[in-house]
Amino acid sequence: AEAHVKAVEAARVLNAFTVETPELALKAAEVADAALAKGEAKPLSGIPLGIKDLFATEGVQSAAASNILKGFKPPYESTVSGKLLADGAGMLGKLNMDEFAMGSSNETSAFGTVINPWRGKGNESLVPGGSSGGSSAAVAARLVAGATGTDTGGSIRQPAAFTGISGIKPTYGRCSRWGIVAFASSLDQAGPMARDVRDCAILLKSMCGFDPKDSTSLDLPVPDFEAALTGDMKGKRVGIPKEYTVDGIPTEIEALWKKGADMLRDAGAEIVDISLPHTKYALPTYYIIAPAEASSNLARYDGVRFGLRETPENGSLIDMYEATRSAGFGSEVQRRILIGTYVLSAGYYDAYYLKAQKVRALIQRDFMQAFERCDVILAPTAPSAAFGIGANVDDPIAMYLNDVFCVPASLAGLPAMSVPGGLSDDGLPLGLQIIGRPLDEEGVLNAGYAIE
Numbered sequence: 001a002e003a004h005v006k007a008v009e010a011a012r013v014l015n016a017f018t019v020e021t022p023e024l025a026l027k028a029a030e031v032a033d034a035a036l037a038k039g040e041a042k043p044l045s046g047i048p049l050g051i052k053d054l055f056a057t058e059g060v061q062s063a064a065a066s067n068i069l070k071g072f073k074p075p076y077e078s079t080v081s082g083k084l085l086a087d088g089a090g091m092l093g094k095l096n097m098d099e100f101a102m103g104s105s106n107e108t109s110a111f112g113t114v115i116n117p118w119r120g121k122g123n124e125s126l127v128p129g130g131s132s133g134g135s136s137a138a139v140a141a142r143l144v145a146g147a148t149g150t151d152t153g154g155s156i157r158q159p160a161a162f163t164g165i166s167g168i169k170p171t172y173g174r175c176s177r178w179g180i181v182a183f184a185s186s187l188d189q190a191g192p193m194a195r196d197v198r199d200c201a202i203l204l205k206s207m208c209g210f211d212p213k214d215s216t217s218l219d220l221p222v223p224d225f226e227a228a229l230t231g232d233m234k235g236k237r238v239g240i241p242k243e244y245t246v247d248g249i250p251t252e253i254e255a256l257w258k259k260g261a262d263m264l265r266d267a268g269a270e271i272v273d274i275s276l277p278h279t280k281y282a283l284p285t286y287y288i289i290a291p292a293e294a295s296s297n298l299a300r301y302d303g304v305r306f307g308l309r310e311t312p313e314n315g316s317l318i319d320m321y322e323a324t325r326s327a328g329f330g331s332e333v334q335r336r337i338l339i340g341t342y343v344l345s346a347g348y349y350d351a352y353y354l355k356a357q358k359v360r361a362l363i364q365r366d367f368m369q370a371f372e373r374c375d376v377i378l379a380p381t382a383p384s385a386a387f388g389i390g391a392n393v394d395d396p397i398a399m400y401l402n403d404v405f406c407v408p409a410s411l412a413g414l415p416a417m418s419v420p421g422g423l424s425d426d427g428l429p430l431g432l433q434i435i436g437r438p439l440d441e442e443g444v445l446n447a448g449y450a451i452e
């Protein structure tokens with residue numbers, strides 16, 4: 001833990017943390033030593049982790065990287081972070097992220113941009129991906145042994161790919177959402193980000209499990225994910241979805257994808273072509289449903305109950321709401337609220353939101369039909385390697401395109417992970433994505449293990 005505390009201090013230039021809590025990590029290490037001496041070690045005794053700022057952590061600022069929540073210290077702990085701590089882990093601090101988890105580059109944070117420990121060909125700074133960009137940077141730079149992330153439309157997988165680490169989004173409902181700041185409640189899932197697949201399996205086991213405080217939490221036993229890691233793919237069929245060959249996909253991404261298929265074939269799998277016909281509607285569907293749910297979830301930040309309050313002189317209550325929300329929310333969050341309230345408004349609800357829900361069902365059905373022909377699906381995680389800081393900030397559509405391979409599995413609630421697959425022509429990490437059947441995290445992790 002001490003070495004990690006020093007590493008965190010030495011790497012402040014990355015801006016991976018919003019709050020550092022070395023005292024908590026050191027305390028957990030002390031408790032772990034005492035437990036170890038008595039032969040009572042827990043699964044994660046003394047392991048120093050970082051927790052994404054989206055998770056409520058008792059007594060430690062939990063701001064979702066937003067000005068509107070700066071200074072908010074929850075009197076409670078999220079279920080998932082609480083489970084990790086109960087298993088003996090120590091918290092090194094809160095990890096930076098895109099504001100309210102909206103973004104793919106960690107450039108929308110009110111705490112500033114996070115820098116990817118990997119650098120571009122000309123030594124330029126790159127984004128660490130998003131929204132879990134502090135998590136990916138901190139794991140990649142070995143500041144933490146592992147981190148929590150959340151994934152609504154790719155925010156665990158894409159940053160993992162951009163930094164050369166592993167991360168898994170489990171089946172929707174595996175991890176409790178209680179105490180995690182809500183972005184799009186029907187999509188949000190927590191998951192681990194770590195140096196390798198085995199660490200992901202170990203952390204996931206601690207994070208999962210039924211929680212009566214989340215009505216969408218699944219009441220199912222938690223498998224021993226680590227035991228599933230054999231690397232043997234014999235008898236397994238791996239599907240290659242033809243619709244993921246999107247226009248303009250760089251040759252290096254296609255080559256990576258092929259290499260991943262070869263590795264799984266070498267591990268004993270049979271490679272089969274599959275079709276997910278509604279793939280092209282996934283991105284527009286996601287960018288209707290996610291902002292719609294976000295606009296509703298973010299209505300609670302009104303200056304009354306949490307964090308920031310702006311009170312214009314002689315202003316009314318409405319003036320206070322407006323001033324608080326204008327000052328408290330960054331521009332990407334405001335854009336999402338506007339889109340969300342628009343697609344939910346009377347007269348447009350049927351045309352946008354209801355239609356998107358129907359398309360979502362078709363996307364789910366595509367996957368269920370594909371899984372009659374294969375056990376897992378292999379795809380790239382992102383259409384490119386990490387890009388330069390500032391490269392996409394003025395073009396929200398270009399930024400949203402980054403999520404093209406990640407959002408379908410999110411809309412379908414499926415487990416999906418990213419593992420490092422190789423390097424780009426510029427020597428940057430590229431990720432391969434494995435998507436599994438509902439509740440088959442074991443199959444997903446094992447395929448990742450076979451590639452790693």
Ligand code: GLN
Nearest residue numbers: 101102103152153154155
């Ligand atoms: N990049 C996507 C978005 O901006 C996904 C974010 C996420 O998964 N939290 O919505």
